[in-house]
Amino acid sequence: MSAPVAAAPPRAVPLRRTPLAEFHRRHGGHLVPFNGWELPLYYSSILAEHRAVRDGVGLFDVSHMGLLTVAGARAAGLLGRRTTANIDAEPPGQVRYTFLLEATGAIVDDLLVTRLDSGAELARAFLVVPNAGRADEIEEILRQHRTPDTTITRWNPRLALLAVQGPRSRALLEGVFGWDLAELAFYHARRFPLGGGAAERSGHLGIAIPADLEAGALVSRTGYTGELGYELLVRAEAADAIAERLVGAGAVPAGLGARDTLRLEKGFLLSGQEFHRDRTPIEAGQARFVAFDHAFVGRPPLEPQVAEGPAVRLVGLELSTDGAIPRHGTPVRIDGQPVTEVTSGGLSPTLGHGIALAYLPRARSAPGTAVTLEIRGAEVPARIVALPFVPSPQRRT
Numbered sequence: 001m002s003a004p005v006a007a008a009p010p011r012a013v014p015l016r017r018t019p020l021a022e023f024h025r026r027h028g029g030h031l032v033p034f035n036g037w038e039l040p041l042y043y044s045s046i047l048a049e050h051r052a053v054r055d056g057v058g059l060f061d062v063s064h065m066g067l068l069t070v071a072g073a074r075a076a077g078l079l080g081r082r083t084t085a086n087i088d089a090e091p092p093g094q095v096r097y098t099f100l101l102e103a104t105g106a107i108v109d110d111l112l113v114t115r116l117d118s119g120a121e122l123a124r125a126f127l128v129v130p131n132a133g134r135a136d137e138i139e140e141i142l143r144q145h146r147t148p149d150t151t152i153t154r155w156n157p158r159l160a161l162l163a164v165q166g167p168r169s170r171a172l173l174e175g176v177f178g179w180d181l182a183e184l185a186f187y188h189a190r191r192f193p194l195g196g197g198a199a200e201r202s203g204h205l206g207i208a209i210p211a212d213l214e215a216g217a218l219v220s221r222t223g224y225t226g227e228l229g230y231e232l233l234v235r236a237e238a239a240d241a242i243a244e245r246l247v248g249a250g251a252v253p254a255g256l257g258a259r260d261t262l263r264l265e266k267g268f269l270l271s272g273q274e275f276h277r278d279r280t281p282i283e284a285g286q287a288r289f290v291a292f293d294h295a296f297v298g299r300p301p302l303e304p305q306v307a308e309g310p311a312v313r314l315v316g317l318e319l320s321t322d323g324a325i326p327r328h329g330t331p332v333r334i335d336g337q338p339v340t341e342v343t344s345g346g347l348s349p350t351l352g353h354g355i356a357l358a359y360l361p362r363a364r365s366a367p368g369t370a371v372t373l374e375i376r377g378a379e380v381p382a383r384i385v386a387l388p389f390v391p392s393p394q395r396r397t
Helices: 021-026 046-055 075-082 132-145 169-177 236-248 256-265 299-308
Strands: 030-034 037-042 058-061 068-072 095-101 107-115 124-129 151-154 159-165 189-193 216-220 229-235 312-319 331-334 337-347 354-361 370-375 378-385
Touching: 021 037, 021 236, 037 046, 037 256, 046 058, 046 256, 058 236, 068 075, 068 132, 075 124, 075 132, 107 132, 107 216, 132 151, 159 169, 159 236, 169 229, 169 236, 229 236, 256 337, 256 354, 312 337, 312 370, 331 354, 354 378
Parallel strands: none
Antiparallel strands: 030 037, 058 159, 068 124, 068 151, 095 107, 107 124, 159 229, 189 216, 216 229, 312 354, 312 378, 331 337, 331 370, 337 354, 370 378
16 A cells, blocks of 8 residues: 655745835835735834824835726626615715625625716726725625626736825825825825826826826825825836835835724724624624615615614723733623623823723623723723724814
8 A cells, every 4th residue: 555645735825015015125124924915014113103103194005905996887886786885976086985795794894995087977987995805805796796897907016005194194295296185185085196287286086097197196085093194096116216205205114013003093993803704884883884875785784783783882992000901812801701802902002001992792882881801811900981092183184
């Protein structure tokens, strides 16, 4: 009898690199794997980069996010059926935060959808940005549900996405590029030239990708930090030089670590932690992003949750014990009984103590409710607080 043949070890899949890979190396980025991409966890330190964004301006490479365009006469109908936003009613230049759901109402992913066309054409065009870890899946779902006249194109890594975040972000961008961002409203986007040009200082509605990115950028005003912030969608070939111009003007390169602490202080969801096909937008406290004025996959299970209240709710937890830092998976107890686990947790650089997110039974989810967390074998007291942990400043114009 012949000896059994040993199974070949699984082949390692090379990590993907963004158009800013060399920029990260030049600036000393500590590179780590993240959802199949090689990205900087930090450059100098997570704390310094966090503070730079809260007090000044930071620069993030978010080119790993899915970059899809969906275009055609029925493109709005496709996106409306598959997300919780009434995309058909969106005006040109609108950016919408929304969810793509299972039929059960559970969140598959959260997305940003931007209307790209000017409204002068019959065909609609949209930029769809899912999370990196769900991008392939979201693209496939949309392809399965599209009509033949709807075109779906994936742009990674031919395009790059840079996030410029912080209270000084507007002044920096206006100084570098000569733009006038005063009329770019929150959750809106416009096309701006990269080479100056007084005629386009205020930007234009309507953009064709990639043609209009040859000498321009799609600039949106959203952000994952809770601060004033903008995103620049540009050609891959131009990304490195643009990033260097921004750093030269004072933007601090920032990595995944600061991105996580900044979003946690605001109570923003993280795909794979606050949801992974197990929670609905209502349970996650995101009912304001669900438009019930149109039919969409996953709507029926959400309606009773809105009418009667969900069984569980996402809440914020604050700890006052020095050195007690909750993490994803930390057990949470009420009256000594285990009830749930932390979905996201860490040290808040702004507050100076531990904070966390967790789903708790609705009856025990009121602010002020006492709970305990098991951290390194010890029972640590915490209390439920209203989100966000760190309130956002008044929206700057």
